[in-house]
Amino acid sequence: MGTGLVALLWSGDDTDDHAARTTSGAAPDVPLVKDKGSVVRAATVPLARGRGLVADARGRHLTQRLTTDAYKMVAVTWASGRPEVDVRFRNARGWSEWTHLEALTDGPTVGDAESRQATRRGTELLWVGRSDGVQVRTTATTGLDLVLIDPGALAADATATPAASATQGPGAATATTVARTTSAGTTSAAARPNKAPRPPLYDRSVWKPNPDYLNGSPVYTNIIKQVHVHHTASANTYSRADVPAILRGMYRYHTQTLGWFDIGYNFLVDRFGRSWIGRSGGARKRVRGAHTLGFNHNSVGIAVIGNYESRNPTTYAVTAIVRLAAWKLDLDGQHATGRTWMYSKGSDKYPAGRRVALYRIDGHRDTNDTACPGARLYRLLPDIRTRAERRLRYYS
Incomplete structure (x- = not known):
């Protein structure tokens, strides 16, 4: 899979205001690893009470503010249950407010081969733009993984064009001839599909x-x-x-x-x-x-x-x-x-x-x-x- 599986070491107390490490040149708490044959980089961080999660005064469980390699997408997964999860992230403007991650209720059909190989559930994958820090707050105490993804950038991303027009390519409908009257009063023939056409x-x-x-x-x-x-x-x-x-x-x-x-x-x-x-x-x-x-x-x-x-x-x-x-x-x-x-x-x-x-x-x-x-x-x-x-x- 090429995932960077990070062993998160906990030291010190955690509060809502725990600062991320900012020592110039220091290695980040969470490095991302580049996938083989891809521009994508990612990291998976196991979280559990006593290993990355600490309870606050309100009974919630938080990580410290973690420094990271640059990433753009964040999610949290679990093996069972359906915990509540919030995240905040650090970008060029500083630390964000808390954002709730919605549980992902998509998934393969129960009992089929795809479902049997899907062993974890998780949240929606949140696009946060370029960020280099993250903190998690959750109701769970064990079995969580923090997932960070940098999907990379390609020069072609900015110049994407559709593969086919509405009337070309696979799935194009057959056409009938429709008579149209021009501004000059003459008639011309125009082809119109017999079914709703494939969009670009x-x-x-x-x-x-x-x-x-x-x-x-x-x-x-x-x-x-x-x-x-x-x-x-x-x-x-x-x-x-x-x-x-x-x-x-x-x-x-x-x-x-x-x-x-x-x-x-x-x-x-x-x-x-x-x-x-x-x-x-x-x-x-x-x-x-x-x-x-x-x-x-x-x-x-x-x-x-x-x-x-x-x-x-x-x-x-x-x-x-x-x-x-x-x-x-x-x-x-x-x-x-x-x-x-x-x-x-x-x-x-x-x-x-x-x-x-x-x-x-x-x-x-x-x-x-x-x-x-x-x-x-x-x-x-x-x-x-x-x-x-x-x-x-x-x-x-």
Whole structure:
């Protein structure tokens, strides 16, 4: 895996104001190790009471303020339970306020091969930008790992272009000839697809995932009946050039830390309205993801990069969801509005075998105990369904 596993040595008392070591030239408390064949660097730090965690006056358990090599993403994992976790980090402006890490309720289907190799649970992976210090506060006393990732930067990150236009490449719909009247009063022929067209997609070769991270092969389902909408519960202030790095970091976390086959989401959408291919196996194909625990089968997972609990998604991102959902549902002749019956494979909201009527385009919170995709994005889902239905009816 190439993970830097750091033995954290504790010395002295810890309080909320414990200062990080700042001795010029001193080695950091947490060094990051570069993965073989990749620009990604990472570290995993075991945390437990008496080894990195100390109780404060309020009964919470904290690490000291740790100095680190430069990193941009942080998460915490555990083997069992569901602890509360907060972090703060140090960047060029100093130490941040505490940020709560949401528990990750994505995951492989219970009982399948991907699930059996996934031995840890964890939080969402938080994008913090370039930072060189971290502190953790938690309700747990044992079994935690702090995960720091620097996804690296490539020159091509700033010049990413989609692999194909809406009417080109795999998955392009067949076309009919439509007569149009020009301004001069003459008629001309224009081709219009017979199904909702594939939107422009940025493929995996653009964000450069390390193929050595993969843990297995794609699994396919027999039909797509649903689209589950997510947010990544991360920062909203990323730049266009940051997005490929965010995907590399998420991919590394899902595969090398959590043990999944590949990145969990089938597609990801950024705040600029760009759509990215996530999980491998073919964008047009019915690839089963690890995005909606208990309901990965017969569905597609689309995650919007950012946190939309108290901030609205951009109109560009919402339009990208509409176009992706219409394309994937129309490939299997499905509508975008209304509900469909689904059987749970086992989630924290519906036990295995429970038959549930779910919207064809729903939010992650409809199937799992989570705030995802955030209140501001969730309330837009009725409009997203209507617009996606209008789009597939127009083309069909």
